[in-house]
Amino acid sequence: MFFERLAERIDTTDSVLSVGLDPDPDRLPDHLREHDLPRWAFNRRIIDATHDHAACYKPNAAFYEDSDGWRALRETIAYAHGKDVPVLLDAKRADIGNTARQYATLLDTADAITVNPYLGRDALEPFLSREEKGVFVLCRTSNPGGADLQDAELASGEAVYEHIAGLAADEWNEYGNIGLVVGATAPEELEEVRERAPDLPFLVPGVGAQGGDAEAAIEHGLASGVGLVNSSRGIIFAGEGESFAGAAGEAAKRLKRRLNEYR
Numbered sequence: 001m002f003f004e005r006l007a008e009r010i011d012t013t014d015s016v017l018s019v020g021l022d023p024d025p026d027r028l029p030d031h032l033r034e035h036d037l038p039r040w041a042f043n044r045r046i047i048d049a050t051h052d053h054a055a056c057y058k059p060n061a062a063f064y065e066d067s068d069g070w071r072a073l074r075e076t077i078a079y080a081h082g083k084d085v086p087v088l089l090d091a092k093r094a095d096i097g098n099t100a101r102q103y104a105t106l107l108d109t110a111d112a113i114t115v116n117p118y119l120g121r122d123a124l125e126p127f128l129s130r131e132e133k134g135v136f137v138l139c140r141t142s143n144p145g146g147a148d149l150q151d152a153e154l155a156s157g158e159a160v161y162e163h164i165a166g167l168a169a170d171e172w173n174e175y176g177n178i179g180l181v182v183g184a185t186a187p188e189e190l191e192e193v194r195e196r197a198p199d200l201p202f203l204v205p206g207v208g209a210q211g212g213d214a215e216a217a218i219e220h221g222l223a224s225g226v227g228l229v230n231s232s233r234g235i236i237f238a239g240e241g242e243s244f245a246g247a248a249g250e251a252a253k254r255l256k257r258r259l260n261e262y263r
């Protein structure tokens with residue numbers, strides 16, 4: 001089961017760091033551009049440099065959605081598994097039944113996935129019913145517009161993100177494999193979501209390039225015991241040129257230690 005495996009990995013590495021593998025083609029080092037699959041060449045070197053500090057890798061599907069990209073992603077996932085690191089595919093999917101069933105085949109290779117709660121329970125069922133996999137439901141996102149819909153107050157007096165947390169914790173977690181995505185840029189909401197869902201694992205993105213609150217990420221995000229704090233650009237693009245991977249390894253080690261100070 002994903003969260004047990006993640007707990008073991010967190011113990012082994014003494015790290016709750018999720019390293020985001022978002023290889024923006026415009027930012028890849030020049031010397032990798034001639035490679036058959038530049039994104040895979042980049043990720044392989046990043047994994048070599050960071051895996052000791054990585055509780056998990058989180059490739060965002062947006063960076064792979066073309067034919068070479070899917071090949072690069074497949075190689076990346078296999079390579080991470082070879083280093084014994086679980087892979088959370090950040091795909092933010094969900095749809096009506098037959099379509100969601102097709103999206104859920106992404107879990108044939110990935111160990112966990114992010115999903116969008118907007119379509120409701122049945123749209124998540126094909127993911128949730130993969131009991132051995134982790135399913136992270138978007139709850140309160142880190143972007144500036146995250147408040148536009150997610151902070152809206154419902155007739156019950158709850159904010160939408162609190163309602164999502166309640167549904168995930170109380171009604172959707174039949175298989176015990178749900179986590180929540182709550183951004184580190186919204187520490188007050190993070191605290192409220194933690195109150196509403198005391199036992200769910202959280203994925204907390206937004207630390208690093210988005211300037212989120214690392215201390216709050218640990219205090220509330222990790223309060224259930226198992227959880228992840230993600231940084232993508234702050235690690236993979238910590239350096240440039242030939243020494244990019246070494247810089248990424250140093251950045252991962254630094255952030256792991258900083259997060260551990262709050263654990």
Ligand SMILES: O=C(O)c1cc(=O)[nH]c(=O)n1[C@@H]1O[C@H](COP(=O)(O)O)[C@@H](O)[C@H]1O
Pocket residue numbers: 020022060090114140141142143181182183205206207208209210230231232233234
């Ligand atoms: O689901 C996510 O991981 C996610 C949710 C959210 O609220 N905010 C957020 O930034 N993310 C993802 O986390 C990563 C953050 O990247 P950096 O800002 O470069 O660390 C990206 O892949 C985002 O898509």
